[in-house]
Amino acid sequence: MAGAAHRAPTCWQRPRDREWGPVSAVRLRGFGWRHAGRKRWAVRELDLRIEHGERVLLLGASGAGKSTLLAALAGLLPDDSGEREGSVEINGRDPRAARDRVGSLFQDPETQLVMARCGDDVAFGLENRGLPAEHIWPRVDEALRRVGFRYGRDRSTAALSGGEQQRLALAGVLALRPGLLLLDEPTANLDPAGAALVRDTVAAALDADTTLVLVEHRVAEALPLVDRVVVLAPGGGVQADGTPEAVFAAHGAALAAEGVWVPGHPVPPRQATAAPGEVLLAAERLALPPRLATVSLTVRAGEALAVHGPNGTGKSTLALLLGGLLAPGVGRVTATAALADGDARIPPHRWRAPALAGRIGSVFQDPEHQFVTSTVADELALGPRRGGWTEPEVRTTVEALLDRLRLTALAGANPYTLSGGEARRLSVATALATAPRLLVCDEPTFGQDRRTWWELVELFAELRDHGHALVAVTHDTEFIAALADRQVRLEHPATLP
Numbered sequence: 001m002a003g004a005a006h007r008a009p010t011c012w013q014r015p016r017d018r019e020w021g022p023v024s025a026v027r028l029r030g031f032g033w034r035h036a037g038r039k040r041w042a043v044r045e046l047d048l049r050i051e052h053g054e055r056v057l058l059l060g061a062s063g064a065g066k067s068t069l070l071a072a073l074a075g076l077l078p079d080d081s082g083e084r085e086g087s088v089e090i091n092g093r094d095p096r097a098a099r100d101r102v103g104s105l106f107q108d109p110e111t112q113l114v115m116a117r118c119g120d121d122v123a124f125g126l127e128n129r130g131l132p133a134e135h136i137w138p139r140v141d142e143a144l145r146r147v148g149f150r151y152g153r154d155r156s157t158a159a160l161s162g163g164e165q166q167r168l169a170l171a172g173v174l175a176l177r178p179g180l181l182l183l184d185e186p187t188a189n190l191d192p193a194g195a196a197l198v199r200d201t202v203a204a205a206l207d208a209d210t211t212l213v214l215v216e217h218r219v220a221e222a223l224p225l226v227d228r229v230v231v232l233a234p235g236g237g238v239q240a241d242g243t244p245e246a247v248f249a250a251h252g253a254a255l256a257a258e259g260v261w262v263p264g265h266p267v268p269p270r271q272a273t274a275a276p277g278e279v280l281l282a283a284e285r286l287a288l289p290p291r292l293a294t295v296s297l298t299v300r301a302g303e304a305l306a307v308h309g310p311n312g313t314g315k316s317t318l319a320l321l322l323g324g325l326l327a328p329g330v331g332r333v334t335a336t337a338a339l340a341d342g343d344a345r346i347p348p349h350r351w352r353a354p355a356l357a358g359r360i361g362s363v364f365q366d367p368e369h370q371f372v373t374s375t376v377a378d379e380l381a382l383g384p385r386r387g388g389w390t391e392p393e394v395r396t397t398v399e400a401l402l403d404r405l406r407l408t409a410l411a412g413a414n415p416y417t418l419s420g421g422e423a424r425r426l427s428v429a430t431a432l433a434t435a436p437r438l439l440v441c442d443e444p445t446f447g448q449d450r451r452t453w454w455e456l457v458e459l460f461a462e463l464r465d466h467g468h469a470l471v472a473v474t475h476d477t478e479f480i481a482a483l484a485d486r487q488v489r490l491e492h493p494a495t496l497p
Helices: 066-073 118-128 133-146 162-175 192-205 219-225 244-258 315-322 337-343 353-359 376-386 391-404 420-432 450-465 477-483
Strands: 025-035 043-051 055-059 082-090 102-105 180-184 211-215 228-232 238-242 279-288 292-300 304-308 330-335 360-363 438-442 469-473 486-489
Touching: 025 066, 043 066, 043 082, 043 211, 043 228, 043 238, 055 066, 055 219, 066 082, 066 180, 066 211, 102 162, 118 133, 118 162, 133 162, 133 192, 162 192, 180 192, 192 219, 211 219, 228 244, 238 244, 244 450, 279 315, 279 337, 292 304, 292 315, 292 330, 292 469, 304 315, 304 450, 304 477, 315 360, 315 438, 315 469, 330 337, 337 353, 353 360, 353 376, 360 420, 376 391, 376 420, 391 420, 420 438, 420 450, 450 469, 450 477, 469 477
Parallel strands: 055 211, 055 228, 102 180, 180 211, 304 469, 304 486, 360 438, 438 469
Antiparallel strands: 025 043, 025 082, 228 238, 279 292, 279 330
16 A cells, blocks of 8 residues: 555646645625626625535526626626626635636537637647646547547537537646636536536546536536535525535425426426327438438427437537528428428528528527627517518517516617526527427527426427427437427437548
8 A cells, every 4th residue: 555655646636736726715795797788687795605625516597697606706707898796706816816726617618619629729728827748638638538529639629519519628627627617507518428428527527626616407417516505596695505405405395496406306298289280391311421410300390309319410410401501411301382382392491581580490509699689679579570570560579579588677688698598598589589380499498497498398389289390409308308299319420530
């Protein structure tokens, strides 16, 4: 055993030197933040202390301020982008002065990728911190291996799926070996196997000197990573704080009713009220090499079709093809007269934009990719106005969607200031605004609390029961169990490009 005491540390262990001093405590006193142009505070009157080495699961209903709090701890809330009250400290310092101790992974991994090659992207932070070149690439390779990244260093970051981007961004964070690790839904865009691997990776990266603050809707799976649960109240402050067992025993039922994904509170299925109807869309030996292997399927009226499978199998590409937003490389997409009227002989990707929007609504994996106006209300009005609707019709539709998707209080807000869950609901609402017969959604339940998740399920179920068709690309197994009438699973091609 004497030799073990002198064993050299692996390249994954944090060096015990002045490069990484411990993050002893996080302290918030009366902290509040309101985004510029917003009436409602994103978070307010927050008093919280997180001790060195604690692992905290941050919970709360959608819009309670979880992502805003992580941004504050990361030092990413510039004074000119909103109004601040109270204070935030890391080791007694302003977070902006402690960024070298903090590693952050946020809801949209694409915003964290800065280099053209995957290896360079992971190395970027290490180079900025002046790590010797001979130490950088072993760290890069180990980080990529730990997150289960299936490509080499030379893979283009532009060629990655959303889930693969998530793994790469996490590798870049973990390679830094931060003292304070901030993770905002790190498994949201990952398939179940990938999500389990990432949780195992995070667990292996934590040691006694790592403080973790985690936002995760998959609460049951996240519990082995944490020793404390903090629940933010929607109106401000902390609603509950303690061990997971104590918090859920005392507040579990109430938290579930308010939208928190509390373990042991399952959701019921929402089965169809009638058999599927006529075929609206058919994909025949559809492929787009190398992004999507050959797939054939039909989409029927009054049916919810779930498309799932491992990350990188082309699910998002298939959604774009079915939505008429991408031309097939191989095979074809054909719409029937029931969907296309007089355009049935023309493939959807060649339809005029107003016709496409009125027949097929698309919800992208990244909500911000489809926002083009400066307010939530204008975003919802855009499609109907372009379709020639009257202003009274536009106004009625906008008000109904705002109410149905809990966005009324945000009607005047800039879409780019919404939380991840709010932005997802807005992207769904914009696709519904023109009342399309077919809705194609890429990860439609991303970022939702239990209540808004169920409301989306109910909304989709009602559309299905009224004869609309839904294609949902999703890793959400609960969503599939609750709503899907039929499933299509994609697999990786035999070889990689």
